[in-house]
Amino acid sequence: MTWWLLTFSRGGPAAYLSHLDTARAVQRTFARAGVPIALSQGMRPKPRLSLPLPLPVGAAGCEELAVVEVPDDQPGTAAALRELRAAAPPGLTLLAIVVVGDQHPRPQALEARYACLLEGDAGAVRAAVERYATEVSVVRERVSPKGRRTLDLKDYVVHAAAEPAPGGTRLSFTIRRRDDGAARPQELIDLIATWAGVEPVMRGLERRSVIWRDLPPGPSPGAGRSVST
């Protein structure tokens, strides 16, 4: 079997898909394009496709990754990419495919940069962001179907900045992934909005870039891709 690393962007209507729906859309794009995906073994075989870093519902992603296992006898990636682009739904743009050796470790996200627009008092938003920078610890409780857990946002959100933008304040921030997970973008947005006294409604949330560990070398899908070792 061969692994493909597919880079794509998610925006427009596709930004409002859940993680599972996004994976389904990518899989459906392969099926429509006639590009086969390898199947898992067992009674109910499933396509071997995964998106290593889920995007929040409502967020655009500029350069997302899908890891796809394909049969060995696949034609070239250029032809496949052409077919996939033609078969993709609105908002899902396929950028590049890199063929990965079977022994290569799967990429793991280390940190991701986000941006969104917060409406309301720009000065208050900037003050809230400055306050965040000076706080030593910002503990928040997260309630999910699995139960309650507390996390210190300062362990995860390593950078936050605010700048004026048309219609509000552009909030940009970087979330680091740790072994125990990561903070959610909405958790920081809610915090800043609460401190600033504005509605926690954001527009145009997007994940602008991700730093990966074990990303295999290959053609750069976007401008300004940098490599460090």
Add this chain to the structure above:
Amino acid sequence: MNEHAQGSRNSCSTGWARDEVERLLARVTRPGRYTGGEFNLRLKPGASPRIVLSYPDVYEIGISNPALQILYAHLNDATPAAAERAYCPWPDMAALMRTHDVPLWTLETMAPVAGCDLWGFTLPHELTYTNVLEMLDLAGIPLHAAERGEGHPIVLGGGPAVADPWPLAPFFEAFFIGEVEHRLDAIVEALAAPSRAQRLQALAAVPGMWLPGVSERPAQRQVFTAFSSTPPVLRPVVPVLEAVHDRAIVEVMRGCTAGCRFCQAGVWYRPVRERPVDMVVEAAEQLLSETGCDEVSLLSLSSCDYSGIEEALTRIRALRPGVRVSLPSLRIDSAAESLGRFAADQRGSVTLAPEAGTQELRDAINKGVDEAQFEEAVRATFMGGFTGLKLYFMVGLPGETDADVAGIARLAGTAARLAKDIARGRARLTVAVSSYVPKAHTPFQLEPFAGEAALRHRQQLLRAAMPRGVRVNFHDVAASLVEATLARGGPGSHRLVEEAWRRGARFDGWTEHFRFSLWEDAAAATGVELGTADLDSAGTLPWESAVAAGVSRSFLSEESARGARGELTGDCRDGVCAACGVCGAGVEMDVLP
């Protein structure tokens, strides 16, 4: 360890939705319901007229409706019109839209629905009626057609529920009665007229159109006689959000003449018409590519009766490895044979519908299957490796006694025993029991609704008699009471719908949203007795003044009398015409040789 940083572009969000819509999307559950972005979505900027198509339920239900796909594909691909879609917003979104004064938009262009020329609703059943009013209100369009003017769209209703359009009549300018495929071009042409009054006049001239308060005679139900020679939809909209159905659909046959006396669809889609096998197989092949699905559903009211079923199944399975073919309905009298054919590629569960518990009652409703056939079908299900069996029954049928209800438990017991013997505990058996609601244009159209007390009594009897380990699901009696009131409503019955909606009734087909107290209060306020129908059997029935279904009143009366005598009526496909009145004047049964 090596680290690679992917370069970033400045931005990948495109300002795609209007700001006010984007603000709402950030705050609701499943925002993908409101954004479109599906595979095969059509965009026709600048095209005219602009038509919005709606199904009055949430997106995941509406996107799976095949009728809307037919209309959408034809209007966009074969006429100058641009067809867009809107579904009923879930209550969380509806509340935000009202708070922020954002009117209902379409999935294609995000533009307000209110700006379209024609708004067409497919009306599936009575429990979606309050959603129609909800959508009109959210779009900012006056509820009553009489209050609309030049700048408002014409609101047109269609679908099976217009068999009796009275409960919605004042909210619509027009209703189309029957199958619309061959009339779509004429409808689009009518919209080219310069004024609203002229457009309505032109619409009124389209065969099958009934305009409340304008039409002087009932509209003749339209039959799409070119069904057999017209390919099915080959490029359907495919949702990216998980929907209730995820499979490619080929409608192989329209109509069913099995003649079940309770069944409205059996009357509404007469006569039977079949598509050639070559057309079905070619459509399946193209649909597998266009949809990316690995399952093809051969759709009809009774797909096992499709003359080309064997050949179609064999050839579709041979199209590509792993493709599954499903049939949405199996007839018990031929189920054992059908299950033998499908066992190779079907997994999961099988649904069988004996409908009634005793032979006498099954004969009365013209179901005509016997217990030996039932047992054989259940046996074939479990022998074939299926792990689930669902049995459908109804309570409240005309002439039903407690003994008939006990018969349901007895049949369930037989199935449970076979499940244990053959599947050795690995199979799930579920019994679904709905309440019979008499419908317009059926042989039982004059029968009384069983009523709340009788239905609850029979549900209780059944619950007590049901063997252990069998899961029974009952349809909500209160919802049936509402359905029964609206299914045969006459002029003025719209007041109940409007009053219930004003009191907050929405998504009445959803157990978690249905609030009977709202309907009770609405009924009290409008002087309606829920569950009753004020019918004069000697005179014109309310729906007959609006709809000529093509099946004669004398045929329906004769069928009702035969039911009371327990006499079966054969399927006209078998060569004996029951003289229902549908055929003639170019409308004929059209089955494969």
